Amino acid sequence: MDYELLCNKVISIVRLTANFIRKESLQFDAAKIEYKGLNDMVSYVDKTAEEKLVRNLEKLIPDAGFLTEEKTINKTGKTYTWIIDPLDGTTNFIHGIPAYAISIALYEDDKAVLGVVYEINRGEMFYAWKNSPAFLNKKEINVSINPDLKSSLLATGFPYYQFDKQPQYLQLLAEMMQKTHGLRRIGSAATDLIYVACGRFDAFFEYNLQPWDFAAGCFIVQRAGGEVLDFSGGTDFFNKREILATNGKLTAGVLTSIRKYFG
Structure with missing residues (x-):
């Protein structure tokens, strides 16, 4: 598996879905909010975004399974599993607070081999794949060196x-x-x-x-x-x-x- 190539394809899929979320944020109707539980909200934006992600990710690894927040698909994979949050920060999105992201991980035999998180409002794409450094918009990143x-x-x-x-x-x-x-x-x-x-x-x-x-x-x-x-x-x-x-x-x-x- 060429994880770098796969990661680039995932990034493209994420950008397309983010365009949909960004567009909907300008015309979102709070009356369409649903409640999955106490203070646990979801909207058509979450569900539609997840469907878009799943549909495109399925093409990359046809036999992969999915673990998704909105449960728009029920599929178990033997080796690979996509773990997806189509809109992390739904409460922020609903209230018009600009801090929410798309999060996608790929697990191979219960170990992470790829991760992509796109903070939509700042246009910041964070990603890494197996044995790679971590990147932000093509620039390598590292954790802080603060010991105090x-x-x-x-x-x-x-x-x-x-x-x-x-x-x-x-x-x-x-x-x-x-x-x-x-x-x-x-x-x-x-x-x-x-x-x-x-x-x-x-x-x-x-x-x-x-x-x-x-x-x-x-x-x-x-x-x-x-x-x-x-x-x-x-x-x-x-x-x-x-x-x-x-x-x-x-x-x-x-x-x-x-x-x-x-x-």
């Missing part, structure tokens, strides 16, 4: 439907506010992760995520020289659905605080 938690900028997300761990999470946020330059909550985990990959954020942490939220972004962080762990410091973040992504130099410091509240 006191001068770091961190990103996180807030729980929006399972609130059982909210008290300890708020305690963790309070501690990190005092130990860093600050915390940011953009509202798109895929965007948070690619910002770690290019050094804008020094670390990102969030729990109760879905694979389509983080599969591509985590892979790009790793290819940019960063580290991705679960909250116990292990590497089973995919199944535990809890993510700590760092530049590698701040891992111990952030993990110490996380373990205090999520031990």
Whole structure:
């Protein structure tokens, strides 16, 4: 498999779908919002974008399976699986806040081999493939080299439907506010992760995520020289659905605080 060639084809598919999302953002009708669960919104834009992505990705690897947020396809692959979020940051999109992205990862035998995240409003295409560096619009990127938690900028997300761990999470946020330059909550985990990959954020942490939220972004962080762990410091973040992504130099410091509240 020529993963570089495949990645370029995926990028072209993503750009086409992004054009549709960008066009719809100018005329979006909030009355067409649907609810999948508490605070879990979806629109025709998410569903149509996913259908467009699936239709074109199927042509690249006909026997590949799909794991998608909107479940517009039910297909299992023996070797390859596409993991797709057609619009990560739907709440931002619905409210006209310019921070949302398309996220696509390809897994081969349960290991990521390709990741593409396109932040639509800034026109920033982040991508990597097996054994490659990470790139932003054809320029190689790396995580930050900041070793000092006191001068770091961190990103996180807030729980929006399972609130059982909210008290300890708020305690963790309070501690990190005092130990860093600050915390940011953009509202798109895929965007948070690619910002770690290019050094804008020094670390990102969030729990109760879905694979389509983080599969591509985590892979790009790793290819940019960063580290991705679960909250116990292990590497089973995919199944535990809890993510700590760092530049590698701040891992111990952030993990110490996380373990205090999520031990």
